[in-house]
Amino acid sequence: MTDRLRVGVIGCGGMSRNHVAGYLNSGRYDVVALADLNDGAMREMDAQFDINTTHYDDGRRMLEEEQLDVVSIGTWHTGHAPWTIAAAAYQPKAILCEKPMADTIGHAEQMLVACKRNGVKLVIGHQRRFLPAYALAKDLIADGAIGDVQLILSFGGQGLPNYSSHQTDMYRYFLSDDECEWVMGNIERKTDQYERATRIEDCAVGVFQFASGPRALLLSDVTPIIYQGAQIFGSEGTINVDTNGLLLLNASTGGAWKEHKPDGKFFRVADEGDRFEWLEAGAAQADELADWIEGKVETHRGRGENAFKALEMIHAIYESARCHEKVIMPMRTRLNPLDIMVESGHLAPERPGAYDIRAFLLRGERMHADTENTKADNQET
Ligand SMILES: NC(=O)c1ccc[n+]([C@@H]2O[C@H](COP(=O)([O-])OP(=O)(O)OC[C@H]3O[C@@H](n4cnc5c(N)ncnc54)[C@H](O)[C@@H]3O)[C@@H](O)[C@H]2O)c1
Secondary structure: OOOOEEEEEEOOOHHHHHHHHHHHHHOOEEEEEEEOOOHHHHHHHHHHHOOOOEEEOOHHHHHHHOOOOEEEEOOOHHHHHHHHHHHHHOOOOEEEEOOOOOOOHHHHHHHHHHHHHOOOEEEEOOHHHHOHHHHHHHHHHHOOOOOOEEEEEEEEOOOHHHHHHHHHHHHHHHOOOOOEEEEEEEEEOOEEEEEOOEEOOOEEEEEEEEOOOOEEEEEEOOOOOOEEEEEEEEOOEEEEEEOOEEEEEEHHHOOOOEEEOOOOOOOOHHHHHHHHHHHHHHHHHHHHHHHHHOOOOOOOOOEHHHHHHHHHHHHHHHHHHHHOOOEEOOOOOOOOHHHHHHHOOOOOOOEEEEEEOOHHHOOOOOOOOOOOOOOHHHOOO
16 A cells, blocks of 8 residues: 655635645645745644644744655645745655746746756646546547537636636647647736736737647627636537536437536545536546655646646747747747736836725735745746
């Protein structure tokens, strides 16, 4: 029997609770240590999961003192690269870091390099790859159930990087990790809007071309529609998929919509209702990570290389707007093209006054980015 894996968490807010739930529900981990700038966040985590952990106000001290097998990173986006690079230096077996992978693709690339150099497995939390409905959509497409995929249509909002990096990751997952060849898009940014300390646009549109032929269209903040999932139009049928299930229409369904609500490995849709997505995806993501660490599978579907491409597709929309061109992948600009446009004065906000749409997550008296001690090591030179 294999030993249980020792986990430490850096950043103990909302999403790292999904990591902890996943570790505990998979039954293969012990969560032993927490690090956060805020005591209350760590106490709440212990209370919610009835766990007894050692608390640190400095993540690096936790990495130094605990012999961790797995490090979870649940800080805001700008903290993902510095904390992943710091954790990799301590050579845990694996790191599970939240998405979007980083604030720039240059930083995301550094995360891949640091993990490779230290022999650390890196997973980014695009956990919807583990939803049974998403896996079914992928399998139906691979089996030719809707013929050749012509268009994947999806809707996002609240800025591209946070919400829609899930959507660009989803396109590739549905297409069996096909490569994106080019991206063309545009954005509007009249206000000085941020999302978890990352600059975002007011609205955006992106078109993506994949190597095997399909295209995807992303409409973000331009319609009132916003959901995780997609309408997938093929030459011989259509799939409508969201996080809870899918509808299939093709010749075998007699031209009528056929509903599928597949259960997961750990939870049943009928038992959990609205909680199913949260519970199942987190547990299955953790379970496959343990399998990867133990050599039972060759790779993890949420591996860093996939998340890098999802982020790159998002930043390619910004790059297309910046350069007024179709962006051929891989993208060569390592900085965030939206930051370049704004900071160069090319896209100055017409209604000044910075605000963060996630400021409500901040605790205590903070009204600004909650990324203390995370950015220093990672500034551009
Ligand atoms: N995969 C998903 O579906 C999903 C859903 C929600 C959020 N997220 C991602 O999770 C990340 C966190 O979002 P959240 O909503 O949980 O935020 P949050 O504000 O609830 O939690 C962040 C935590 O990090 C702590 N923190 C900040 N700087 C720190 C530091 N230097 N050292 C230690 N702790 C520090 C904060 O005190 C806070 O407790 C974001 O990148 C977000 O995009 C992913």
